[in-house]
Amino acid sequence: MPLTQIKQCPDCPWKKDRDLSEIPGYNRENHEDLKETIANPHQDLFEQLTSPKIAMGCHYSTDEKLLECVGWIYNQLRNNNLPLRLILMRSNQIKDLEIDGAQRATFAETLKD
Template sequence: MSSTWKLKRTAQCKKCPWRVDVDPHDIPNGYNVAKHQELARTIAKPGDLSQVGQPLQAMACHETDDAHCVGWLSHQLGRGNNIPLRLRMMSCENSMNLRLRGEQHACFEDTLVAAMRDGAAPVDLGVD
């Protein structure tokens, strides 16, 4: 049995909330501010080692049931410095094929900006 695995999706979707040019309210199949805010649990504290060996909290792509969000992957592998994710991706055969579309938000909180402008009550996300 092989210890390697592949991402089911490597290209960022057109309505990914990590894209600066996407209004979260345009996400297909309905948008829910509360569910979006709950995704803060998938954001690692940069460089935090306390979750190594624990189940990975991942953001799924809103277009599929079983694929990672490519915008989230890019952020957490880059400036998000998600160490458990980086370790997991070492055995991923197609991680070098990740493709983003356009400018990306710098942090998770920025993905919520459009929703907050539309009157949703902000919450303490507990992330830096």
């Protein structure tokens, strides 16, 4: 699966220095609803693979074009998200991911202002 972007956007909520209130178009309810995209080590692989929400989109996504959240990809690859690893297994772009600064370690941290 080719990624639509490989560089983390400057407003990514995964960045430690990002204030959620300053993110253009930010919607807290939509953000909280993305919890299901986070790898759960207690969930079996079949459940993970059949989850309706398998990826977190960038807040710059539109109805016409989904952009993957590079901060989420970076976090989930470090935290062994097996479905994501399977999807990206043949991608040559992983080595080119560009992360911008210190990152939050957990999804819960991305919800803190």
